[in-house]
Amino acid sequence: MDFKGSDTITGPRTEDVLPSTATAAVKVVIVGGFGVGKTTMVGAVSEIRPLTTEETMTQASIGVDDNSRIEGKTATTVAMDFGRISISEQLILYLFGTPGQERFWFLWNGLFEGALGAVVLVDTRRLEVSFDVIGRLEERGVPFVVAVNTFPDAPSHPMEALRHALDLPDEVPMVNCDARLRASSRDVLLTLMNYLHALALQRS
Amino acid sequence: MKTPRRERREKLPSPSSPAPDPGSAKGDPERLYVITGGPDGGERAALDLVTMVVACSTPSPTVQPEQAAILRLCRAPLSVAEISAYLRLPFSVVTSLLTDLLATELVESRAPIVRAVLPDRSLLEAVMHGLQRL
Numbered sequence A: 001m002d003f004k005g006s007d008t009i010t011g012p013r014t015e016d017v018l019p020s021t022a023t024a025a026v027k028v029v030i031v032g033g034f035g036v037g038k039t040t041m042v043g044a045v046s047e048i049r050p051l052t053t054e055e056t057m058t059q060a061s062i063g064v065d066d067n068s069r070i071e072g073k074t075a076t077t078v079a080m081d082f083g084r085i086s087i088s089e090q091l092i093l094y095l096f097g098t099p100g101q102e103r104f105w106f107l108w109n110g111l112f113e114g115a116l117g118a119v120v121l122v123d124t125r126r127l128e129v130s131f132d133v134i135g136r137l138e139e140r141g142v143p144f145v146v147a148v149n150t151f152p153d154a155p156s157h158p159m160e161a162l163r164h165a166l167d168l169p170d171e172v173p174m175v176n177c178d179a180r181l182r183a184s185s186r187d188v189l190l191t192l193m194n195y196l197h198a199l200a201l202q203r204s
Numbered sequence B: 001m002k003t004p005r006r007e008r009r010e011k012l013p014s015p016s017s018p019a020p021d022p023g024s025a026k027g028d029p030e031r032l033y034v035i036t037g038g039p040d041g042g043e044r045a046a047l048d049l050v051t052m053v054v055a056c057s058t059p060s061p062t063v064q065p066e067q068a069a070i071l072r073l074c075r076a077p078l079s080v081a082e083i084s085a086y087l088r089l090p091f092s093v094v095t096s097l098l099t100d101l102l103a104t105e106l107v108e109s110r111a112p113i114v115r116a117v118l119p120d121r122s123l124l125e126a127v128m129h130g131l132q133r134l
């Protein structure tokens, strides 16, 4: 948290500097449990090396709004990795790899409310860890797709069995992916955009 | 499959899912963030992780070192998240530094395009085309 002085600040590499026209930004959130491949997916598609933004959660920010108690506060640092894809000279897509627990989400203003949509990354070895995340997205009305990150030692289940276990409506897209591969991760994002587009058509 | 089964949930009525601000839903590039009162009584600009920030001037000797660093970083547009990452400062610290810089008009900010009740299809198509080029 201490500021190390501007001499030690390294900004973007020359090739990562955005043009002055780049003033419209959109974001997509990649959410899932620890070790499910969020950072890997962000890194696979990002044009910049993934960066990290963090926030400190104190007792006070958890809801005890009483300055007198700040003395005894416990602080937890919550980090989020993110990357960036330039869509055009004007439009930039940001991708945030977000911890699965909702109590961290409020730390960043409008993390989900402002996002175009979300990708829920699931690992079939620990399917239950995504139950709560999916429920929260449903409650908040955040459109999402489910990407099944295929680890070599993961049991392989037919997609329909996974859909049943996750109790997802037929319209919610589910895809297999390998988060390490750019093409595969890009296809997950395209699946999300196609789904959002279909929802937009439906509503108009 | 032996895993337990999840149970589907219903969308909760607002305000748990506040509607996006209609003013920013269209991503009006001219719209600057309004500075609102913060919970501590201080003023805090409503900045998103992907609010784009660009410096309007070069650092003068009177600004704090952190703010001078922001002004140098933002010679080209940069998101609040990137500023936080490069300065290795928490998001909330960066937003309060930016609040001062916005109030003194040393930086300008552009609100992100947020999810709208009726999503903008041409925006989604632009994103799809951009992704297909990856």
Ligand SMILES: Nc1nc2c(ncn2[C@@H]2O[C@H](COP(=O)(O)OP(=O)(O)O)[C@@H](O)[C@H]2O)c(=O)[nH]1
Pocket (backbone or CB within 6 Å): A032, A033, A034, A035, A036, A037, A038, A039, A040, A041, A097, A149, A150, A151, A152, A177, A178, A179, A180
């Ligand atoms: N085999 C395989 N390994 C992966 C895949 N995605 C991520 N990993 C590995 O799983 C580990 C955790 O991934 P990470 O992206 O750090 O997870 P995070 O905690 O969700 O950000 C890393 O060692 C990755 O290399 C995948 O699709 N296939």
Ligand SMILES: [Mg+2]
Pocket (backbone or CB within 6 Å): A038, A039, A040, A081, A097
């Ligand atoms: Mg990670």
